[in-house]
Amino acid sequence: MSFNQGQPTNDFEKMKQDLDKALKMIGPFLIILFLVIGTYTSFYTVEPDEEAVVIRLGKFTGTNTPGLHFKIPLGVDEVIKVKTKRVLQEEFGFRTASTSRRVTSYRDGKDMDVESLMLTGDLNVADVEWAVQYRIADPFKYIFQVAEPIQTVRDVSESIMRRVVGDRSVSETLTTGKVEIETTAQELMQLVLNKYDIGIQIISVKLQDVNPPQVVKASFNEVNEAKQEQEKAINEAEGAYNKVIPEARGKADKQISQAEGFSIELVNRAQGNVAKFEEILKEYQRAPQITKKRIYLETMESLYKSFDDITIIDTKIKGVLPVYNGQLTGGGK
Amino acid sequence: MSKFPLVVIVILATLMIGKNSLFVLDEGRQAIITEFGKPVGTPVTQAGLHFKTPFVQDVRYVDKRMLSWDGYPNQIPTKDKKFIRVDTTARFKVVDALKFIQTVRNTSGAKARIDTVLDSATRNVISSHNLVEAVRDSNAIIEKINSNEKSTDVNDINEEITGDIEEVLVGREKLSQLIVEKADAELREFGIELIDVQLRRISYEKTVEQKVYERMISERKRIAAKIRSIGEGEKAKIEGRLEKDLRLITSEAYKQSQKIKGQAEAKASAIYAKVFSKDPTFYEFMRSMDAYKTAIKKDTKLILSSDSEFLKFMR
Numbered sequence: 001m002s003f004n005q006g007q008p009t010n011d012f013e014k015m016k017q018d019l020d021k022a023l024k025m026i027g028p029f030l031i032i033l034f035l036v037i038g039t040y041t042s043f044y045t046v047e048p049d050e051e052a053v054v055i056r057l058g059k060f061t062g063t064n065t066p067g068l069h070f071k072i073p074l075g076v077d078e079v080i081k082v083k084t085k086r087v088l089q090e091e092f093g094f095r096t097a098s099t100s101r102r103v104t105s106y107r108d109g110k111d112m113d114v115e116s117l118m119l120t121g122d123l124n125v126a127d128v129e130w131a132v133q134y135r136i137a138d139p140f141k142y143i144f145q146v147a148e149p150i151q152t153v154r155d156v157s158e159s160i161m162r163r164v165v166g167d168r169s170v171s172e173t174l175t176t177g178k179v180e181i182e183t184t185a186q187e188l189m190q191l192v193l194n195k196y197d198i199g200i201q202i203i204s205v206k207l208q209d210v211n212p213p214q215v216v217k218a219s220f221n222e223v224n225e226a227k228q229e230q231e232k233a234i235n236e237a238e239g240a241y242n243k244v245i246p247e248a249r250g251k252a253d254k255q256i257s258q259a260e261g262f263s264i265e266l267v268n269r270a271q272g273n274v275a276k277f278e279e280i281l282k283e284y285q286r287a288p289q290i291t292k293k294r295i296y297l298e299t300m301e302s303l304y305k306s307f308d309d310i311t312i313i314d315t316k317i318k319g320v321l322p323v324y325n326g327q328l329t330g331g332g333k
Numbered sequence: 334m335s336k337f338p339l340v341v342i343v344i345l346a347t348l349m350i351g352k353n354s355l356f357v358l359d360e361g362r363q364a365i366i367t368e369f370g371k372p373v374g375t376p377v378t379q380a381g382l383h384f385k386t387p388f389v390q391d392v393r394y395v396d397k398r399m400l401s402w403d404g405y406p407n408q409i410p411t412k413d414k415k416f417i418r419v420d421t422t423a424r425f426k427v428v429d430a431l432k433f434i435q436t437v438r439n440t441s442g443a444k445a446r447i448d449t450v451l452d453s454a455t456r457n458v459i460s461s462h463n464l465v466e467a468v469r470d471s472n473a474i475i476e477k478i479n480s481n482e483k484s485t486d487v488n489d490i491n492e493e494i495t496g497d498i499e500e501v502l503v504g505r506e507k508l509s510q511l512i513v514e515k516a517d518a519e520l521r522e523f524g525i526e527l528i529d530v531q532l533r534r535i536s537y538e539k540t541v542e543q544k545v546y547e548r549m550i551s552e553r554k555r556i557a558a559k560i561r562s563i564g565e566g567e568k569a570k571i572e573g574r575l576e577k578d579l580r581l582i583t584s585e586a587y588k589q590s591q592k593i594k595g596q597a598e599a600k601a602s603a604i605y606a607k608v609f610s611k612d613p614t615f616y617e618f619m620r621s622m623d624a625y626k627t628a629i630k631k632d633t634k635l636i637l638s639s640d641s642e643f644l645k646f647m648r
Binding site for chain 2: 055057058059060114115117118119120121122123124125140143144145146147148151152155156158159162163166167168169170172192195196198212213215216218219220222223225226227229230231232233234236237238240241244245248249251252253255256258259260262263264266267269270271273274277278280281284285288292295296297299300302303304306307308309310311312313314
């Protein structure tokens with residue numbers, strides 16, 4: 001305003017006054033701004049899956065749990081947040097390529113053979129793929145005790161896995177020994193990492209695909225086929241056995257039962273016949289002559305009456321027999 | 334008015350001196366104070382705020398953390414002349430920052446020294462031991478075979494191990510330790526402490542690998558043949574058992590039924606004998622009468638003599 005009135009000597013004074021005035025006005029504003037920024041930068045939040053490592057002038061003072069915390073601003077306190085609850089995974093011999101699709105896809109190329117091919121105790125080669133899950137148990141140690149924590153985990157895991165597989169045969173590695181390999185590897189890895197004191201806790205070691213090397217795979221399959229064939233042969237033989245033997249047992253039982261039936265019949269008949277004889281005998285003993293005669297005559301009567309063809313020959317007539325010669329020798333009836 | 338610049342100068346000077354006489358040592362680091370390039374005092378290892386003489390002294394920082402060294406895979410023949418590739422890694426720490434700065438300056442310089450020292454130590458140790466010593470850590474596998482041999486179960490063929498399993502005298506972990514022992518003394522000269530050496534990967538040379546694969550294939554084929562033949566053997570055993578059991582069952586049944594029948598006949602004849610012997614002639618008569626009735630068929634041509642008892646009264 002005064003500038004417009006055009007008074008140069010006063011102009012400078014006026015400007016100074018204006019500046020002072022402006023400063024007086026801006027001053028409190030600046031202080032407030034400073035306070036706001038100061039307050040804003042002196043608080044920080046720690047997420048539920050994190051822990052915060054607090055460094056005051058380069059020195060570690062402690063860790064903070066999830067929540068809102070205060071720190072000295074202006075670079076005095078430095079806060080490093082570490083995801084301590086999160087489970088981290090390192091993969092060996094394969095890489096998870098994508099988890100976005102419904103089915104997780106893996107990459108498992110020839111370039112990873114160097115990680116997964118290992119010597120077994122019987123000096124064979126096995127292709128072992130595995131994953132290690134771990135957690136940062138002590139964030140301070142994780143950050144400040146070791147330069148390359150992840151590489152260290154990888155190095156130790158590869159070495160330990162080879163040591164564990166190196167003490168087992170290829171068959172055991174491929175088939176029965178998997179669970180044992182996992183637990184042993186986990187224990188040994190933890191031991192080594194504890195020695196390093198780098199604040200890492202191994203949650204699990206999980207074997208993924210464990211295969212013979214590609215070139216020998218076919219021959220391993222052949223062994224499996226042979227096992228199938230073996231089982232098939234045994235099953236077939238057992239089947240035949242089970243088909244024949246129970247039937248034979250049944251037939252044997254039948255034969256014995258028949259013999260028993262025969263035996264009972266025979267004895268009963270004997271007893272029947274005997275009883276009948278005894279009854280007749282009683283009668284006979286009372287009047288032997290008469291009874292005998294009667295029986296004889298009755299028998300002959302019933303016998304002869306049923307014949308169609310009876311010839312009676314007087315003993316005084318001679319030479320009758322030749323008449324029958326032809327019929328007796330030829331017919332046979 | 335005239336005081337204002339002076340105040341500013343004093344403040345700036347204090348700040349500069351302060352900045353130059355104080356330094357922050359971060360966690361995971363250690364510091365050496367040098368005076369015109371010459372190290373003075375002992376290295377500072379405690380993290381925090383520290384003092385030094387301004388302008389005269391300088392601070393040089395060295396890593397205090399555990400560092401990794403990754404070796405280049407070496408082709409080494411073992412004592413039993415097997416060519417293998419050995420890939421080692423190691424972990425180390427700077428324990429004498431002063432020596433470290435004087436001899437190797439920094440971490441990459443250190444790694445170059447470790448390369449040479451560990452390479453030769455590894456080569457030395459590996460080539461003076463058999464292959465199995467680098468592969469296996471114990472004789473657990475031999476113990477397993479021995480215990481398997483005791484239980485001679487046909488189905489335990491899974492555990493089939495072929496060839497001689499050589500006994501381990503030293504073992505993988507011990508080899509690592511031997512390498513550490515050999516290398517540690519030399520690395521101490523650089524202010525480095527070797528924490529451990531890990532035999533990360535041991536693999537066959539490409540040419541050897543092919544032969545190993547061939548051996549594995551023939552071994553598997555042999556096992557497969559054995560499994561098959563065991564199967565056939567089991568089958569034959571069962572078939573034999575079938576034949577035997579079948580004959581046993583049928584002959585046993587025959588034997589028993591014959592015996593039962595014999596006993597029955599014996600019993601029946603005892604019954605007959607006991608009663609019929611009361612009057613043998615009457616029995617003979619009665620039995621003959623019965624026999625005539627049943628034995629002489631109806632259509633038989635019968636020629637009777639008039640002498641017959643039956644025709645007595647016809648004469």
